[in-house]
Amino acid sequence: MNVASVRKAIVSALFGIAADKGLVNLDASLGELGIDDLTTPLNSLEKTVTVMDLLKYRCGIHLPTQRGSPGMIERKPVRGCFGPGEIFITTIGTSMCSALCLKCRPV
Secondary structure, three states: OOOOOHHHHHHHHHHHHHHHOOOOOOOOEHHHHOOOOOOOOOOOOHHHOEHHHHHOOOOOOOOOOOOOOHHHHHHOOOOOOOOOOOOOOOOOHHHHHHHHHHHOOOO
């Protein structure tokens, strides 16, 4: 049974609940929240990505990776070719949302 995409719905639902309770600001940027990538630091444009951009999988962050099928890796956009909100792609949204969960605190 393939359940790889189930986490997208679960993460979105949990963030909706957290936002409704005032635990997370969906308009906060990664830079404001102090979230970064350890191996490939985010550039200034990538740090403007909001929590909502992540939840919509339209963050525009396309860091180098060898994860995924050969076809997925081949079709992955080059870093910097799209900004926040410009393209739907699921490569990093869930990972960044997981990092955000660890930093979640009342706003």
